[in-house]
Amino acid sequence: MSICWKPKIITNLDLQTNYFDELLSGKIPAIIVPKVLDQQECQVLVDRIMLNNEISIGLGSTKKIGESINSYISNKMEYFKNVKQSNHCLGKIFSHNDPREKMLSVISGLSGKEIQFAKEKSLSYSKGMIRIYDPGDPVHVHRDNASFEATNFSISTFSEQFSAVLHLQSARYGGSLTVFDKIWTRSDEKFRDPEFGYSNDVIDGAFCTSITCKQGDLVIINPNNYHIVNTVEGNLSRITFGFFFGHGNSYLSAWS
């Protein structure tokens, strides 16, 4: 891999190039769409998030609002039950200005395909996840791969998986995203941590790039590349809202 492995920054929606294919092939580590929300919109959302009393601890020990299927791999019905509540909660937080509308619109524009949140029969998947990385929180190197890990869920049949993360508040220092030029393989499971993620041995010698995430930016990666959020320093938490998406049928479906 050349030393020019840099994110593609989209300044206007260019439909001539399929950047998602470039993500999948490893040609680029990330797509960044700057200023999907402006500073004021982000601050209003951050204020509403921090006043919310439904913040809990999720996988990887980060604080979160919302549910992710990997917390329910052996308990699918519990996932769908709890998702009803978390989707309601996200709806309240986003009631005045829903960032999902802009995120879905941008992804649709980039891909040329319709996108909607996934359903399994009549049950809705989680419509995203707010994550709060407090100063000092450790985040293990990991990859996200529903087709291997969540085989009981219908979204596991999607041929591809992308991660879309909107940065609502940047850390004062640290909190950058490092993406490794290494795709997960089944044989990597021997490097797993019993709780979450992988030993650093799994990315030993792999080329990587670090992305400083700016407030309001939407960052899209192929989450099957190993990645890590570097430790947040200073007095500001790193706050994001994100979801996964992939090809269902002729359209894209999103979930968390």
Added chain:
Amino acid sequence: MNDIIWGTATKILSNKSFEMEVTHQKEENNSTYSEKETIEFTETDIMSISTDEIQRTVEQVEQGLKDKFIKCEISGKNENNELVCKVSHSGAGGY
């Protein structure tokens, strides 16, 4: 408290047994285990694997366990010196 080991299921042997590459062992375990152990499972939380041994197929076990990172709670050994375990999914490789 039962001994606990973690690792990946590398080879499915039957509808109730598999080979495991052991990567983690609980510090408080009473015994030490080899890097490769054969497991006979009596119980699992993997949803795609039937709890009824008569209905359970090798294909179900292949799909649910092959290459997966799992936790084995050891209750003893069988007549073939294989570990008899309760097998469950362990943690997550990502979100």
